[in-house]
Amino acid sequence: xxxxxxxxxxxxxxxxxxxxxxxxxxxxxxxxxxxxxxxxxxxxxxxxxxxxxxxxxxxxxxxxxxxxxxxxxxxxxxxxxxxxxxxxxxxxxxxxxxxxxxxxxxxxxxxxxxxxxxxxxxxxxxxxxxxxxxxxxxxxxxxxxxxxxxxxxxxxxxxxxxxxxxxxxxxxxxxxxxxxxxxxxxxxxxxxxxxxxxxxxxxxxxxxxxxxxxxxxxxxxxxxxxxxxxxxxxxxxxxxxxxxxxxxxxxxxxxxxxxxxxxxxxxxxxxxxxxxxxxxxxxxxxxxxxxxxxxxxxxxxxxxxxxxxxxxxxxxxxxxxxxxxxxxxxxxxxxxxxxxxxxxxxxxxxxxxxxxxxxxxxxxxxxxxxxxxxxxxxxxxxxxxxxxxxxxxxxxxxxxxxxxxxxxxxxxxxxxxxxxxxxxxxxxxxxxxxxxxxxxxxxxxxxxxxxxxxxxxxxxxxxxxxxxxxxxxxxxxxxxxxxxxxxxxxxxxxxxxxxxxxxxxxxxxxxxxxxxxxxxxxxxxxxxxxxxxxxxxxxxxxxxxxxxxxxxxxxxxxxxxxxxxxxxxxxxxxxxxxxxxxxxxxxxxxxxxxxxxxxxxxxxxxxxxxxxxxxxxxxxxxxxxxxxxxxxxxxxxxxxxxxxxxxxxxxxxxxxxxxxxxxxxxxxxxxxxxxxxxxxxxxxxxxxxxxxxxxxxxxxxxxxxxxxxxxxxxxxxxxxxxxxxxxxxxxxxxxxxxxxxxxxxxxxxxxxxxxxxxxxxxxxxxxxxxxxxxxxxxxxxxxxxxxxxxxxxxxxxxxxxxxxxxxxx
DNA sequence: GTCAATGACATTTTT
DNA sequence: TGTCATTGAC
Numbered sequence: 049x050x051x052x053x054x055x056x057x058x059x060x061x062x063x064x065x066x067x068x069x070x071x072x073x074x075x076x077x078x079x080x081x082x083x084x085x086x087x088x089x090x091x092x093x094x095x096x097x098x099x100x101x102x103x104x105x106x107x108x109x110x111x112x113x114x115x116x117x118x119x120x121x122x123x124x125x126x127x128x129x130x131x132x133x134x135x136x137x138x139x140x141x142x143x144x145x146x147x148x149x150x151x152x153x154x155x156x157x158x159x160x161x162x163x164x165x166x167x168x169x170x171x172x173x174x175x176x177x178x179x180x181x182x183x184x185x186x187x188x189x190x191x192x193x194x195x196x197x198x199x200x201x202x203x204x205x206x207x208x209x210x211x212x213x214x215x216x217x218x219x220x221x222x223x224x225x226x227x228x229x230x231x232x233x234x235x236x237x238x239x240x241x242x243x244x245x246x247x248x249x250x251x252x253x254x255x256x257x258x259x260x261x262x263x264x265x266x267x268x269x270x271x272x273x274x275x276x277x278x279x280x281x282x283x284x285x286x287x288x289x290x291x292x293x294x295x296x297x298x299x300x301x302x303x304x305x306x307x308x309x310x311x312x313x314x315x316x317x318x319x320x321x322x323x324x325x326x327x328x329x330x331x332x333x334x335x336x337x338x339x340x341x342x343x344x345x346x347x348x349x350x351x352x353x354x355x356x357x358x359x360x361x362x363x364x365x366x367x368x369x370x371x372x373x374x375x376x377x378x379x380x381x382x383x384x385x386x387x388x389x390x391x392x393x394x395x396x397x398x399x400x401x402x403x404x405x406x407x408x409x410x411x412x413x414x415x416x417x418x419x420x421x422x423x424x425x426x427x428x429x430x431x432x433x434x435x436x437x438x439x440x441x442x443x444x445x446x447x448x449x450x451x452x453x454x455x456x457x458x459x460x461x462x463x464x465x466x467x468x469x470x471x472x473x474x475x476x477x478x479x480x481x482x483x484x485x486x487x488x489x490x491x492x493x494x495x496x497x498x499x500x501x502x503x504x505x506x507x508x509x510x511x512x513x514x515x516x517x518x519x520x521x522x523x524x525x526x527x528x529x530x531x532x533x534x535x536x537x538x539x540x541x542x543x544x545x546x547x548x549x550x551x552x553x554x555x556x557x558x559x560x561x562x563x564x565x566x567x568x569x570x571x572x573x574x575x576x577x578x579x580x581x582x583x584x585x586x587x588x589x590x591x592x593x594x595x596x597x598x599x600x601x602x603x604x605x606x607x608x609x610x611x612x613x614x615x616x617x618x619x620x621x622x623x624x625x626x627x628x629x630x631x632x633x634x635x636x637x638x639x640x641x642x643x644x645x646x647x648x649x650x651x652x653x654x655x656x657x658x659x660x661x662x663x664x665x666x667x668x669x670x671x672x673x674x675x676x677x678x679x680x681x682x683x684x685x686x687x688x689x690x691x692x693x694x695x696x697x698x699x700x701x702x703x704x705x706x707x708x709x710x711x712x713x714x715x716x717x718x719x720x721x722x723x724x725x726x727x728x729x730x731x732x733x734x735x736x737x738x739x740x741x742x743x744x745x746x747x748x749x750x751x752x753x754x755x756x757x758x759x760x761x762x763x764x765x766x767x768x769x770x771x772x773x774x775x776x777x778x779x780x781x782x783x784x785x786x787x788x789x790x791x792x793x794x795x796x797x798x799x800x801x802x803x804x805x806x807x808x809x810x811x812x813x814x815x816x817x818x819x820x821x822x823x824x825x826x827x828x829x830x831x832x833x834x835x836x837x838x839x840x841x842x843x844x845x846x847x848x849x850x851x852x853x854x855x856x857x
Numbered sequence: 858g859t860c861a862a863t864g865a866c867a868t869t870t871t872t
Numbered sequence: 873t874g875t876c877a878t879t880g881a882c
Contacts, residue, residue: 146872147872173870173872174872176872186863197862199872200871200872214872275872276872277872279872280872355870356870356871356872358869358870358871359872457869457870458868458869458870459868459869459870460868460869460873463873480871514858519858519859519860520858521858521859522858523858524858643872644872645872646871646872662869662870662871663870664869664870664871665870667869683869686869686870687869688868688869688870689869691868698870699870702870723869723873724868724873724876725866725867725873726873726874727873
């Protein structure tokens with residue numbers, strides 16, 4: 049694909065910090081705009097659409113930013129320009145990013161552009177911004193500002209308990225199911241009471257769920273806790289219930305910018321709507337004329353990169369932005385500054401197979417670059433070995449390890465990769481996965497801290513009640529809970545008064561001792577303590593020493609417990625580092641920060657290691673060399689996605705996101721057999737592989753070319769490798785299998801099947817769902833809908849005119 | 858109340 | 873493969 053010649057070439061090194069950018073100091077004497085003709089450092093080096101996106105002033109702006117089109121640059125320059133031109137104070141800016149890391153980077157870049165006067169801006173994730181608001185306002189609606197944030201594991205633990213209590217498992221409810229359903233409802237702003245009102249009580253299953261949901265909500269409230277989804281939805285409820293509170297924020301934020309808008313869910317969308325509404329004071333005084341008074345809104349996104357539908361992201365938020373905000377300006381960024389043309393062409397070819405999308409073509413001025421490399425291993429280990437070998441080669445060629453990344457669909461795929469990487473001495477780092485904070489011993493230590501900060505949190509307290517072992521078993525725990533309930537007192541108070549329960553002297557002492565320890569720690573951590581609160585590290589030290597937690601671990605015979613003790617020490621180091629980075633940071637601040645860290649936030653650019661992560665985590669990142677592993681059916685697209693509406697299309701976007709992370713080199717690898725739960729099963733090449741034009745890929749071992757001789761014995765292959773030369777002396781580049789036959793057979797444009805006649809009983813083939821039979825046809829003319837039962841994908845409704853279907857038989 | 862042994866079962870993606 | 877829940881012996 050050649051770039052249109054009339055486009056203006058700009059500096060391709062978008063992501064590098066421009067050397068020519070000079071910090072601009074706000075000069076009160078200067079006019080609102082820089083002098084005519086003088087080069088404006090905020091516009092310099094931007095292409096025309098980028099410039100338009102920075103300069104547009106109006107109520108609503110949608111920036112459709114293709115992958116690698118420099119959207120972060122546009123956003124930062126836009127913010128800087130608003131501040132520099134004195135159109136906004138920094139404190140009037142609210143910018144929402146997807147991760148904390150992206151927020152930190154944006155803040156850094158804006159303040160660099162402005163010469164360090166960016167104090168007071170809110171640049172954060174949705175969740176962080178909401179926590180900030182909720183902590184300030186907590187007291188006005190029945191919470192304290194020390195509320196706990198429950199992560200998904202905490203939510204699941206609570207749900208598990210409730211399922212047991214209500215015996216909901218007899219109705220077939222499982223923890224993940226209930227958790228997902230509650231999460232979904234919260235993202236749609238349906239709270240427990242609303243659900244209860246419309247629940248179908250003649251259906252016992254639904255009645256039980258409704259009760260589960262209500263008890264879950266009640267338990268959170270009683271524990272003075274919010275789960276992840278609450279952070280957003282409760283902020284919306286807060287704004288709706290207390291307009292005067294909402295007005296404070298509406299008055300404050302005059303410019304709201306939202307990144308990754310395609311991945312916002314309904315609750316987040318509603319939050320933005322609430323915030324961009326004009327404050328009431330304006331309405332009363334008649335200041336509000338159409339579009340006046342509400343904050344200006346800028347959203348950036350790319351519907352082709354929407355990959356979070358499973359967590360409630362609604363692609364319609366971006367698709368229907370212009371309808372939502374009439375008069376909105378739309379700017380398209382299509383020039384890519386990141387990848388080579390070969391990589392982009394592959395990406396374009398793949399994504400063009402998604403129907404019902406706006407056609408959009410990324411192009412670059414960089415040139416073709418190296419071809420994409422494909423490899424089919426005999427097993428997952430074989431595949432991993434290839435990746436490790438190529439990484440070593442790339443490193444020899446001068447690409448730094450931290451400029452390389454390995455992506456996979458599921459976290460479980462890391463195992464084989466890690467094994468081989470360790471053996472091959474490839475320095476690597478896994479982002480996400482089993483995170484540090486998910487380890488049991490860390491959760492224990494955190495539960496101590498949480499119990500100190502939030503005495504109402506029964507879940508945290510239950511976790512530490514008998515950790516380390518103090519002889520407080522389930523029976524005692526139930527007694528304690530009943531006592532607290534009867535006397536209408538907190539758990540902590542109940543523990544202090546444990547002697548009244550008439551338990552054994554040993555148990556009673558254990559309980560009272562723990563209560564004393566928590567009280568002492570709470571006093572130390574108290575923000576209002578005379579002389580200032582103790583540091584988090586001091587509080588943690590007190591807790592783990594006096595409770596005997598580490599001592600017990602060290603004394604254990606289990607060799608793993610030694611490592612656990614070290615992890616707790618590591619957490620102590622984290623608290624010390626926190627104190628250095630956040631002077632005056634309280635215990636609650638620390639707990640908040642820990643709750644909201646995302647996988648990518650751990651990415652350290654200077655680490656000198658290869659990064660391994662899921663395709664989801666990879667969004668928003670870029671690397672010189674990218675390996676996408678496990679490009680197989682049932683993995684990409686994942687087996688579980690087949691039944692979901694829009695599943696295969698979302699999986700394709702995920703693959704697209706992966707491809708577009710690569711700057712120079714892209715490797716697509718798969719295996720013929722893959723181990724899972726100890727069993728090995730046969731894997732098939734992903735359908736998406738066939739969507740990449742054959743001439744873009746050099747197959748070291750193509751899916752068709754690899755014979756089955758290797759079977760499942762990667763060791764034999766290892767042994768057969770002398771030095772660094774590849775094992776197959778035969779033709780290195782086998783002809784790509786059925787490529788020409790398949791590539792771009794389905795054109796990417798919005799299809800038009802014209803007046804394809806379908807009647808019940810017809811058999812059709814759908815590019816995503818396979819073959820199926822038409823049950824009935826409804827609607828008229830261009831809106832005729834076919835109801836189809838697919839063999840593997842089940843029942844679907846399809847708009848006949850544009851669906852990627854054809855009649856068979 | 859604790860511990861060790863056994864067997865069932867699971868792996869999609871995440872703030 | 874590895875985690876977990878249940879079981880039964882102390």
